Amino acid sequence: xxxxxxxxxxxxxxxxxxxxxxxxxxxxxxxxxxxxxxxxxxxxxxxxxxxxxxxxxxxxxxxxxxxxxxxxxxxxxxxxxxxxxxxxxxxxxxxxxxxxxxxxxxxxxxxxxxxxxxxxxxxxxxxxxxxxxxxxxxxxxxxxxxxxxxxxxxxxxxxxxxxxxxxxxxxxxxxxxxxxxxxxxxxxxxxxxxxxxxxxxxxxxxxxxxxxxxxxxxxxxxxxxxxxxxxxxxxxxxxxxxxxxxxxxxxxxxxxxxxxxxxxxxxxxxxxxxxxxxxxxxxxxxxxxxxxxxxxxxxxxx
Amino acid sequence: xxxxxxxxxxxxxxxxxxxxxxxxxxxxxxxxxxxxxxxxxxxxxxxxxxxxxxxxxxxxxxxxxxxxxxxxxxxxxxxxxxxxxxxxxxxxxxxxxxxxxxxxxxxxxxxxxxxxxxxxxxxxxxxxxxxxxxxxxxxxxxxxxxxxxxxxxxxxxxx
Ligand code: SF4
Numbered sequence: 001x002x003x004x005x006x007x008x009x010x011x012x013x014x015x016x017x018x019x020x021x022x023x024x025x026x027x028x029x030x031x032x033x034x035x036x037x038x039x040x041x042x043x044x045x046x047x048x049x050x051x052x053x054x055x056x057x058x059x060x061x062x063x064x065x066x067x068x069x070x071x072x073x074x075x076x077x078x079x080x081x082x083x084x085x086x087x088x089x090x091x092x093x094x095x096x097x098x099x100x101x102x103x104x105x106x107x108x109x110x111x112x113x114x115x116x117x118x119x120x121x122x123x124x125x126x127x128x129x130x131x132x133x134x135x136x137x138x139x140x141x142x143x144x145x146x147x148x149x150x151x152x153x154x155x156x157x158x159x160x161x162x163x164x165x166x167x168x169x170x171x172x173x174x175x176x177x178x179x180x181x182x183x184x185x186x187x188x189x190x191x192x193x194x195x196x197x198x199x200x201x202x203x204x205x206x207x208x209x210x211x212x213x214x215x216x217x218x219x220x221x222x223x224x225x226x227x228x229x230x231x232x233x234x235x236x237x238x239x240x241x242x243x244x245x246x247x248x249x250x251x252x253x254x255x256x257x258x259x260x261x262x263x264x265x266x267x268x269x270x271x272x273x274x275x276x277x278x279x280x281x282x283x284x285x286x287x288x289x290x291x292x293x294x295x296x297x298x299x300x301x302x
Numbered sequence: 303x304x305x306x307x308x309x310x311x312x313x314x315x316x317x318x319x320x321x322x323x324x325x326x327x328x329x330x331x332x333x334x335x336x337x338x339x340x341x342x343x344x345x346x347x348x349x350x351x352x353x354x355x356x357x358x359x360x361x362x363x364x365x366x367x368x369x370x371x372x373x374x375x376x377x378x379x380x381x382x383x384x385x386x387x388x389x390x391x392x393x394x395x396x397x398x399x400x401x402x403x404x405x406x407x408x409x410x411x412x413x414x415x416x417x418x419x420x421x422x423x424x425x426x427x428x429x430x431x432x433x434x435x436x437x438x439x440x441x442x443x444x445x446x447x448x449x450x451x452x453x454x455x456x457x458x459x460x461x
Contacts, residue, residue: 032346040341051316053328055360058310060384062357173371206354214357 003098010088010097015234017084017227022255024226025049027233030259031266038270049226056219064126064212066075071124075117076213076220082113087299090238091164091252099165103112105298106154108149111231115141115225118199121221122209133209136277137199139188143284144196146184150292151179155239157299164238180240180293185288187265189280190232194269196280235260314360315445317349318437321359326408327366330427331393335363337430338437345434348441356382361440363433364417365376365392367402368409373416380417388420388449389413390438393427400426418450436459 010016027051063072066149088097089107100106115137120133157164158179159170170176189196193209200208209220237254244250275283323337324332338345353359356379363438364376380389394400396413403410413419420443423436443449 036344036346041344043344044349045316046345048317051349052312054310054313055317058307058314059360061384062382062384183353202354207358211355212357218358 006096006098007088010095011084015087015090015092015230017080017096020084020087020227020230021174021223022050024223024228024230025053027258027262028111028226031229031262034263034266035270038070038267049222053219053223053295054221057216059215061215061217063210067124067212069164071120073217075121075124076224079114079117080220080224082110082117083227083231086110087227087234090231090233090235091162092238093170093251099163102162103164104152104167107154107235107284112141114228117224118209118221121213122211125209125212126194129205129207129211130209130211132205133199133201133207133211136201137209140196140198140280141161143281144186144189144288146186146284147182147288147292148190150295151183151186152239154179154292154295154299156180157296163167163244167239168243175295175298176240178291178298180236182288182291182295183236183240184261184264185291186284187232187236187261188268189284191229191265195272195275197269197274198277198280224275229262230258233261236261311445311447315441317351318360318441318444319351319358320361320363320397320437321353321354321356321364321383323356323376325364325366325372325396325413326369327393327395331365334393334430334433335392335426338421338434341358343430343434345437348434348438350434350437356450357384358378359383359387360444361388361390361437363390363392363437364396364413364419367395367399367405368411369407370409370411373409374439376413376416376430384445385411385455386444386449386452388451389417390421390423390433390440391419392433392436392437393425395426397422397424418454422450 002058012018029044029046033043033050063069086107089103105198119134119138122130122137154175155167155170158175159166160172188194192200210218213221237257241253241257313383322332322335337343338350356362359453362383379449391397391413395402398412399408401412402408421436423432425432
C-alpha cells in the first residue's frame with residue numbers, strides 16, 4: 001500500500017502534475033520571453049501560458065465529422081498521462097517513488113508515447129495538414145531518436161545498470177561529457193524547436209498535428225508539451241550533472257541546469273531557420289550517428 | 303466553481319488568439335496586421351497569437367469587400383471557430399463595400415448581415431494601433447461575455 005501511495009504522490013504532486021505544470025508554464029514563458037527579447041520585443045507577461053491554458057479549458061470542443069470521438073478525445077489524455085508518468089520516474093530530489101530495476105527502459109518507452117499520440121492525432125483528424133504533420137513527426141522521430149537513445153543507453157552501459165538512480169550516481173567520466181553532447185544534439189528536435197520545427201511548421205502546414213483540436217483537448221496537448229519540456233531538461237540535469245549530497249542544493253542545481261539548457265536551445269532556435277525534412281534527417285543520421293558511435297566507443301574502451 | 307469561471311473569463315481577455323480571413327481584400331488591411339507582431343507594436347504583450355486555423359482562434363479578423371464567392375467561406379470559417387468567439391471587421395470594406403460597392407462581383411451588403419460583428423475598425427486601411435485596439439476591445443467583450451455570439455447563445459438558453 002505504501003509503495004502505491006508514493007507512486008500516486010509522485011504522479012500527482014511532485015514531480016507530477018501539480019508542480020510540473022507550473023514549472024512547465026514557467027519554462028514556456030521563459031522561452032517565449034527570451035525569443036521576444038532577442039527579437040527586440042517586450043514579450044508575453046509572466047502568466048501567459050497559464051492564461052492560455054485556462055482559456056482553452058473554457059472553450060468549446062469542435063469534433064470534425066467522421067472522426068472517431070473516443071480516440072480523438074483519448075489521445076491528449078494518454079499523452080499527458082504518459083509524460084507525467086515518465087517524469088515521476090526521474091529521481092529528482094524529493095521524489096517519493098522508489099527506483100525500480102530497469103526503470104530506464106520504462107522511462108524511454110513512456111517518452112515515446114506522446115510522440116505516438118501526436119502522430120495518431122494528426123492521422124485521426126482527417127485533415128491533410130494534420131496528416132502531413134504526423135508523417136513529418138513520425139519520420140523525424142526515426143532520426144532524432146538515434147542520438148537520444150544512444151546517449152541514455154551509453155550512460156546505462158557506463159553505470160552498469162538500467163536503473164535511474166544508478167545513472168544518477170555513476171562516477172563522473174568522459175562518457176558523461178560525450179553522452180551529454182549527444183543528448184543535446186537530439187534535444188532541439190525532440191522539443192520541436194526551430195531548425196527542426198518541421199512537424200509544427202506553422203507557415204507551411206498551418207499548425208502541427210493538433211490542427212483540428214480545440215478547447216480542453218488542445219489545452220491538454222499544450223500542457224503535455226509543457227511537462228515534456230520539464231521532463232527533457234530535468235532528465236538531462238539528473239543524468240549528466242554530478243549530484244551533491246544535499247538534496248536542496250541538487251534541486252536548485254537541476255532547475256538552474258534546466259533553465260540553462262532551455263536558454264541555449266532557444267538561442268539556437270531564434271538564430272536559425274527551418275531545415276527541410278531530408279536535411280534534418282541527414283543531419284541526425286550523419287552527425288548524430290557519428291556522435292553516437294563515438295559515445296558508444298568511449299563506453300567500450302574504458 | 304465561481305472562482306474558476308472568473309479565472310477563465312480573465313484568461314479570455316489575456317489570451318486572445320486571432321485568425322484572419324481575407325474576404326476579398328485588396329491586401330491593404332491584411333498587411334497592416336503584420337506590424338502588430340513586430341517589435342514596434344508587439345501584440346504578444348497582450349497575449350495575442352496569430353493562428354492559421356480557425357479551430358484555435360478566439361477572434362476572427364475579417365477584412366475586405368465581401369465578394370460573391372467569399373460569402374460561403376465566411377460562414378464556414380465562422381462556424382468552425384469554437385465558442386466563445388468574437389468577430390472584428392477590418393477597414394471600411396466589410397462595412398460598406400467601400401470603393402468596390404456596386405461592382406457585379408461584390409455582395410454590396412454589410413458583413414453584419416452574414417455573421418455578427420462585435421467590433422468595427424474603420425479606416426482604409428486602418429492603422430495598426432487601431433487594429434490592436436479593436437482586438438483588445440473584442441477580448442474585453444469576450445471577458446464580459448458580451449460578444450454577439452455569447453449573448454445569442456445565452457438568449458437561446460433562456461428561451
Ligand atoms: S478597407 Fe481599404 S485597405 Fe482595407 S481591404 Fe478595403 S480597400 Fe483595401
